[in-house]
Amino acid sequence: MNVSPPAPTAAAATTTAPPAAAAAPRERLLEAAALLFYREGVHVGVEALCRAAGVSKRSMYQLFTSKDEVLAASLERAALTYGEALIPREDDRPPRARILHIFEQLESLSHSPAYRGCPLVATAVELKDPEHPASKVARRFKDMLTDHFHQEARRAGVPDPEQLARQLTVVFDGSSVRAVVQAQPLHGLAVTTATTLLEAAGLRQEA
Amino acid sequence: MNVSPPAPTAAAATTTAPPAAAAAPRERLLEAAALLFYREGVHVGVEALCRAAGVSKRSMYQLFTSKDEVLAASLERAALTYGEALIPREDDRPPRARILHIFEQLESLSHSPAYRGCPLVATAVELKDPEHPASKVARRFKDMLTDHFHQEARRAGVPDPEQLARQLTVVFDGSSVRAVVQAQPLHGLAVTTATTLLEAAGLRQEA
Numbered sequence: 339m340n341v342s343p344p345a346p347t348a349a350a351a352t353t354t355a356p357p358a359a360a361a362a363p364r365e366r367l368l369e370a371a372a373l374l375f376y377r378e379g380v381h382v383g384v385e386a387l388c389r390a391a392g393v394s395k396r397s398m399y400q401l402f403t404s405k406d407e408v409l410a411a412s413l414e415r416a417a418l419t420y421g422e423a424l425i426p427r428e429d430d431r432p433p434r435a436r437i438l439h440i441f442e443q444l445e446s447l448s449h450s451p452a453y454r455g456c457p458l459v460a461t462a463v464e465l466k467d468p469e470h471p472a473s474k475v476a477r478r479f480k481d482m483l484t485d486h487f488h489q490e491a492r493r494a495g496v497p498d499p500e501q502l503a504r505q506l507t508v509v510f511d512g513s514s515v516r517a518v519v520q521a522q523p524l525h526g527l528a529v530t531t532a533t534t535l536l537e538a539a540g541l542r543q544e545a
Numbered sequence: 546m547n548v549s550p551p552a553p554t555a556a557a558a559t560t561t562a563p564p565a566a567a568a569a570p571r572e573r574l575l576e577a578a579a580l581l582f583y584r585e586g587v588h589v590g591v592e593a594l595c596r597a598a599g600v601s602k603r604s605m606y607q608l609f610t611s612k613d614e615v616l617a618a619s620l621e622r623a624a625l626t627y628g629e630a631l632i633p634r635e636d637d638r639p640p641r642a643r644i645l646h647i648f649e650q651l652e653s654l655s656h657s658p659a660y661r662g663c664p665l666v667a668t669a670v671e672l673k674d675p676e677h678p679a680s681k682v683a684r685r686f687k688d689m690l691t692d693h694f695h696q697e698a699r700r701a702g703v704p705d706p707e708q709l710a711r712q713l714t715v716v717f718d719g720s721s722v723r724a725v726v727q728a729q730p731l732h733g734l735a736v737t738t739a740t741t742l743l744e745a746a747g748l749r750q751e752a
Contacts, residue, residue, distance in 0.1 A: 379671060381588040454673050459722050463670045464586060466661050468728030480726050505738045511726075512719025515666050519687050519718075521675030531712045534745045535738070 364401050366391040371412035372419075376457050380409060380464045380472070409461070410471035416457040417479040423447070425486055433494035434541045437487060437506065441528040444510065448517035448524040455518040459511055483507055496539040505535050571608050573598040578619035579626075583664050587616060587671045587679070616668070617678035623664040624686040630654070632693055640701035641748045644694060644713065648735040651717065655724035655731040662725040666718055690714055703746040712742050 361369070370391035374382045384405050388395050402408045426439045447453045454460060458476040465473050487506045491499035513528035568576070577598035581589045591612050595602050609615045633646045654660045661667060665683040672680050694713045698706035720735035 377673070379588070379673060381586070455670060459726060460670050462726045463662060463667050463722070466584070466586060466725075473726075473728070476726055477728070501737070504734055505741065508716055508719035508723055508734060508738050510719065511722045512715035512717065515670070515718045515722055516715055518673075519666060519669045519680075519683055521680070521684070527711055527715060530708070531715050531742070534712065534742060538741045538745050 363391070363393045363397050367393050367398060367401065367408060368412045368415050371408050372416040372457075375409060375412060376416060376454060376460070377452075380461060406471055410475050413457060413461050413472045413475045414479075417475065420457055421479065421482070425483075433490040434536055434543070437490050437536065437541075438529060438532060440483075440486075441510070441513070441532045444513060444528050445524050445526065448514075448522075448528075453517060456511065456514045459514065480507065480511075483510065491539070491541075494541050496541060498539075502535065502539045506532060509535060570598070570600045570604050574600050574605060574608065574615060575619045575622050578615050579623040579664075582616060582619060583623060583661060583667070584659075587668060613678055617682050620664060620668050620679045620682045621686075624682065627664055628686065628689070632690075640697040641743055641750070644697050644743065644748075645736060645739060647690075647693075648717070648720070648739045651720060651735050652731050652733065655721075655729075655735075660724060663718060663721045666721065687714065687718075690717065698746070698748075701748050703748060705746070709742065709746045713739055716742060 367387070371387055374387060374390055384395060384398065387405070387408070388398055391398075398408070402411070424440050424443045426436050429436070431439075458479050462468075462473050462476040467473055468477075484503045484507045487503035488499050491502045491506075496502055509528065509531045513524055513531065516527065517524055574594070578594055581594060581597055591602060591605065594612070594615065595605055598605075605615070609618070631647050631650045633643055636643070638646075665686050669675075669680050669683040674680055675684075691710045691714045694710035695706050698709045698713075703709055716735065716738045720731055720738065723734065724731055
């Protein structure tokens with residue numbers, strides 16, 4: 339799934355690409371599932387899913403015990419792609435810049451017509467069942483984002499890195515939800531709100 | 546719909562109450578729709594909806610042209626209830642306290658097992674179609690919350706009330722999403738994050 343490569347134009351272009359026919363059935367199913375569930379929602383049925391993947395229902399049930407399992411596995415894949423688009427690789431920038439990088443990437447994504455918000459949030463909101471395996475995937479990956487903020491905040495030596503990390507996650511999620519509800523780019527709102535929290539925590543420009 | 550009365554225990558108790566059989570079919574449909582769409586999602590079908598409302602499909606289509614119209618009308622109703630639970634009536638508290646009141650109410654709601662986040666956000670996220678009549682309802686009511694913040698911020702004389710209002714909406718939505726994804730109460734996160742933004746805008750305790 340390419341819901342969220344760094345360049346929004348690329349996102350718009352690639353989300354419509356069908357999974358490569360040469361890929362193995364499992365790969366094709368996960369690709370198609372990640373794409374369809376993100377674009378249309380978790381209620382896409384098994385028929386439509388198998389049709390899009392070019393895989394028979396029988397093959398699907400040989401590979402996965404249920405649609406719920408496909409959903410959880412495909413969300414895991416979507417989350418990895420999303421994380422790669424957002425979280426910077428190791429570099430020598432200070433924590434403040436590395437944290438803001440994530441919000442800058444989110445701002446870029448919000449320009450894409452294919453952007454429908456955070457796939458983790460969307461799945462949890464749609465499922466309304468915290469015990470669903472895909473809701474657990476959503477929680478785990480959302481915690482990874484918070485952990486990443488936490489690490490950077492600790493590296494910067496802020497007084498309460500855990501609190502700042504949770505607050506940044508709230509701003510991240512609220513911003514991505516806003517892009518969906520308003521159906522328009524964020525116009526800097528994610529970055530300025532994150533910046534306000536960073537500065538309130540003592541993380542100024544040079545930090 | 547009672548997704549969000551001020552007391553979370555009341556929310557848990559009343560969301561399971563069926564619509565009064567004595568009410569008119571239109572009322573019963575809107576009540577049942579608001580309840581079902583919030584609890585299960587926008588994909589609840591017309592059959593299930595009519596069954597829950599105790600109304601025939603024929604009657605439904607005499608009252609509404611489509612399920613989409615029922616969804617939009619019921620969301621409007623849910624939004625009013627939600628707004629009433631959150632936004633304080635006129636009183637003589639200063640803007641800071643009146644703004645924080647909204648986040649305190651959100652914290653309370655997050656304790657209810659029946660809370661599935663903001664109904665406006667959920668509907669927009671599930672529909673993935675900004676032109677759907679219910680997505681337009683979501684946008685309109687979300688803007689009303691921002692306008693409310695804006696009014697209070699202006700009354701407090703902050704330098705950029707519009708910016709603060711949008712930031713507070715981001716924190717509101719990010720917090721309510723967090724309650725859903727984490728499936729646990731907010732434990733003060735909404736209030737402390739909003740407080741940080743208020744203080745950064747110069748709105749301190751006495752304001």
